[in-house]
Amino acid sequence: MTDTTIFAALRPRLFATAYRMLGTRADAEDVVQDAWLRWHASARAGLQSPEAWLVTITTRLAIDRLRARLAEREAYVGWWLPEPIVEPDEQTPESSAELASEVSMALLWVLERLSPEERAAFLMRQVFEHDYADIAALLGKSEAACRQMVHRAQQRVQQHRPRFEVPREQHRALLGRFMAAAQLGDRAAMKAMLADDVQLVADGGGKVQAYLRVLHGAGRVAGSFWSLENKFPQRVLYRPARVNGEPGLLRYVDGQLESAQAFRIEQGRIAAVFVVRNPDKLTGVPQTIC
Template sequence: MSTELFTRLRPRLFNIAYRMLGIRADAEDVVQDAWLRWNESDQGAVQSAEAWLVTITTRLAIDRLRTRKVEREAYIGWWLPEPIVELDERTPETAAELASDVSVAVMWVLERLAPEERAAFLLRQVFDQDYGDIAGMLGKSEASCRQMVSRAQARVQQETPRFEVPKDAHRELLGKFMAAAQAADRTAMKELLSANAQLVADGGGKATAFMHTLHGAGRVAGVFWSLEHKFPGQVSYRMASINGEPGLLRYVDGKIESAQSFIMDDGKIVAVYIVRNPDKLAGIPQNI
């Protein structure tokens, strides 16, 4: 019964850990540690197994995130989460892992929050936990948790699109951009980008990436245009679901080069997040 219960709750625990840490292996380690602690606990004295496991997973993730913060301060360039990629977004695995989706754009914002603030926001806004439960998990007062969630919510709303774009519309616009990029049509790409579009790239010091955020439709389009000219006839794209939203996988000479998330607003692409760090692409099909 103990194993069966944990197996049923595992997707929820992974959801929490991944959204806290942004790295699949770290999230899996946290869930495994939660499993070991669950096995060693007095399960008969636990009133709610789910509450106990969510609490221990959250605390373990906070501890690991604090440790990782030191590493991330030394990280070369921008840090983006390891993308969860599905080539068929309707698979049961995707439904389980992304039941409460947090896009790359939101996780980009959350990365700049303090660990406990990030946990409070996720538990409330993504996993719909009561403030009383969150306070118990974090060892804070309800008032403090409400304040943390409010601050995080304001930041997320400020730095992400105002309106949710239907996936069909998202996919259609992305398809047009993919065709324009494949054809190295800089003008067509610029027309699909907002005037103040931004591009953030994560190379982790292991792949070439910009050390600052690029701004402007012309500059963003130029990045895609220049790659096509550097590797003529060798660049190809593949549609995929990235963190639950339509995105692109880019291949150069048949090998994976990056995973790309696109944020849409008002019929235009407003932001592009490109993961090029090979360590974060290891779980993606390596060849087209």
């Protein structure tokens, strides 16, 4: 295989690695491009595993970029959510390995609370199944320190991860009922589908109006959907979509995209809602309703 062919075959995994670390398409694509330049310029005689070499380089580049982005994110207006990867929600199996490899918005939200090194260590161990010797070499830390980082990260992630996997069809069916209730402005029906301690996180980035605090409680979250329908009666429409590989919704007002929404489901009810409104993060989403 040629160098170009090897890289092209591994590119989807490299992009998934960078996206998990950085949460935006543009940053992930930049990191993959930088990895390609280093791959193209490197001496690879005797290289045993091109995949291991490229994943390592990509992760290092992503850590460096994430560190450089920390100041920007600290100054970000409101809550920072990842840029959603959105595809039509069709009644078919996943269309590609790339989509199946993406992580949920809920997990990326938790990973944002970790340091760059913790995030890298957790992903390399839990997602890509690297051994601790490899992680230690990558991060320049001892194996014991890496084990501790992974343990702390896993504890934080576990607090926000559903205890039971929700079948995709149940996830889709619940969102279908919620979508219908939201379009009717049926506050009681929406509230019945929300967990008592549900939370809603919105990201406007200072570009558009969005909640600057996390909303808590079924009444307040149902009220946020009701208030938009009340403000724009019969002008709010929802469309199902896959958001980061899971069933989600796109919301349109007067035919124009207003937000992309991801949901965490637990025990048959919605436990968290993630609403991305920042237009800079929605450029890859259909802007007008079909």
